[in-house]
Amino acid sequence: MMTNWLPDIAARKGPRYIAIAQKIADAIEDGSLPEGARLPTHRDLAWRLGVTVGTVTRAYAEAERMGLIGGEVGRGTFVRAIRGTPATFFPNPSDHEGPDTGLCLDRNYPSSPLAATALARTLGDLAKSDQLGLLMRYAPRSGLARHRAAGAKWMRRMGLAADADRTLITAGSQHALAVCLAALAKPGDTLLTETLTWGGIKALAGIYRIRVQGLPMDQDGLRPDAFEAAAKDDIGRVVYLNPTLHNPTTVIMPDRRRREIAAIAERHGVFIIEDDIYGPLLDPPATPIAAHAPNHGLYVAGTSKTLGPGLRVAFVHAPERLVATLTTTLRATATMAAPMLAEIVARWIDDGTAEACTRAERGEIRARQAIAKRLLRDADIETRSESLHLWLSLPEPWRADEFVAAARIEGVNVTAAEAFAAGRAQAPHAVRVCLGAVPDRTALEKGLGILAGLLAGAPASRAVAF
DSSP, rough: OOHHHHHHHHTSSSSSSHHHHHHHHHHHHHHHSTTBOOOHHHHHHHHHHTTTTHHHHHHHHHHHHSSSSSEEEETTTEEOOOSSSSSOOOOOOGGGGOOOEEOOOOOOOOOOHHHHHHHHHHHHHHHHHHHHHHHOOOOOOOOOHHHHHHHHHHHHHHTTTGGGGGGGEESSHHHHHHHHHHHOOOOOEEEESSSSSSSSHHHHHHTTEEEEEEEOEEEEOOOOOHHHHHTTTTTTTTEEEOOSTTTTTTOOOOOOHHHHHHHHHHTTTOEEEETTTTGGGGSSOOGGGGGGGGTEEEEEEETTTTTTTOOOOOEOOOOOOHHHHHHHHHHHHHHOOOOOOOOHHHHHHTTTHHHHHHHHHHHHHHHHHHHHHEEEEEETEOOTOOSSSSEEEEEETTHHHHHHHHHTTEEEEEEGGGGOOTTOOOOOOOEESSSSSSSSSHHHHHHHHHHHHHSSOOOOOOOOOO
């Protein structure tokens, strides 16, 4: 029988779904929600609390992750028998970003299934070591030698003949890209990108007062003829590329195209900033463009999509003549990457933990991709089994902004193509859907099910302007 349980969350601070999940835990502990009690439906509880259905969905998913409740298809959600101490309550990684925002299919976060366990072990090892004093001091601008050696090892795994002396440690990929862009371009310059590009690089270019010019792309990524024309016309001397599991389209640039792009860059003296944040998710990896452009390729190897975004460590490999300039820029922007975090990443690379975390992430992505392909089997999607996101082209008469708004009303967040349009490029009627940020596969199923329902319908009648 369904309980009339109604939590009082008015005094709770932070996201409302966390408040509801914690109230479930409290009610089970004090006996007001006994074993076997059936919780209110998502819609009923949302209506009575004055929150979105997505808020309750996230709350129930979090409580299920804690081992407190379980859902049964066709019957509802019930309080489980608790054996021993319930799972510790941990907020979702995105909680700090603001108030309740529904199911986050708009954030390209990894699930990082092994990271927490690995981190606990490594922190224990560090606590017993004699290196803590050294790791709390200032490090060389480009990073400690052993950290740079580990970074070069990580990049060699990706197919780049990396040298530790040409490797810099940065405070994450965003910082690495900021360092590269600041070192290579000045206010008023033009940064070349694909027509659709990652929003983070657009934000950086805006801060540096650099113009962004999108170039046409096809099913293999940036078109060589468009890049050649831009290089000949001297439109821009720096190009930003995300050739592996491209954000947002999931394109993987084939090796033949990578060689063509590298040859054009070398021939015309255009620097390539290659963002390979998703590269480690491929097995085997795709050889970087920078491997074919030794004089003009800057390779950024991040760890946030495989080892966990909280570590904030990335590596930059650059032509020798640029290392000093990049190092000076790194010092000006962050002094140094945190040696403690770099030490953790270096240890993980050397002892195999990094590879184990990457394998685990691949496995979780494949499972989530299977869910997406099942629930969106009738939709027009572009994706890869290794991709943390998919690209959903919308059917008539949906517009991207209308679909995003309709999904938000239902408690699901996705990102419209406009967010990725470079410069004044026309955005297609499409959305990016991320699979990793929601806490578990059950929550993902609910979110994707809502999107599938929207796709099967039509947008609400539009207001007519006279």
